[in-house]
Amino acid sequence: MAQRPRQSSGSTTASQSGGATRRRGSELEEAILQAAWDVLVEQGYEGFTYEAIxxxxxxxxxxxxxxxxxxxALLQATLRYGWPEPVALADTGRLRTDAIAMMKHFGQSNRVEIITQVGAQLMAYFRETKTGFSDLRKMMLSPERAGRVATIVKRAVERGELAAMPTSPRVLTLPVDLVRHELLMTMRRVPDQTIIDIVDDIWLPLLHRTAAAQD
Structure with missing residues (x-):
């Protein structure tokens, strides 16, 4: 099963004398969400109950x-807790190298392992709610996560490297979508050359054409 990509705080539940330790606030919430994540990846949505957690x-x-x-609500909090961390936001001074660095981080195989295995555990949830993986992706794309590609593109516009900021969110997220497709199709780390091809042959030419048309 998928393992949570972050380590829990390891808060104790028993005192040195053997009695229960009273946990509060963030310590208690961390323990609950870690337990909820463990229940989800081990037992699936069917076993994801208040009693079990x-x-x-x-x-x-x-x-x-x-x-x-x-x-x-508990499920959503659990998924946000255990979901892979946002990809690193590079600042190399060039859009091309920023994008390649970001996509290399995103293209690591452990991300797809977590996403795919947890997604498989949610099939009963998808049936119950009549939703699917695309809805799960939208739920997990918080503004902070979704805006990382836009940030490096905005920097390029400010440097004069790009004529204008593309208005289409599809254009902005295209490299992420293509790398994700490679991950899901191969279930292994995306090769560096594939990432370079996506950035150089597809995304950057499209960005420049789109920006020029808007300028």
């Missing part, structure tokens, strides 16, 4: 209900 976190169901009154 509370038992795994060594807490009570009312503690979970006070924070997440609906199962879907």
């Amino acid at each position: 509370a038992a795994r976190a060594q807490t009570s169901r009312p503690v979970l209900y006070r924070r997440w009154t609906q199962r879907e």
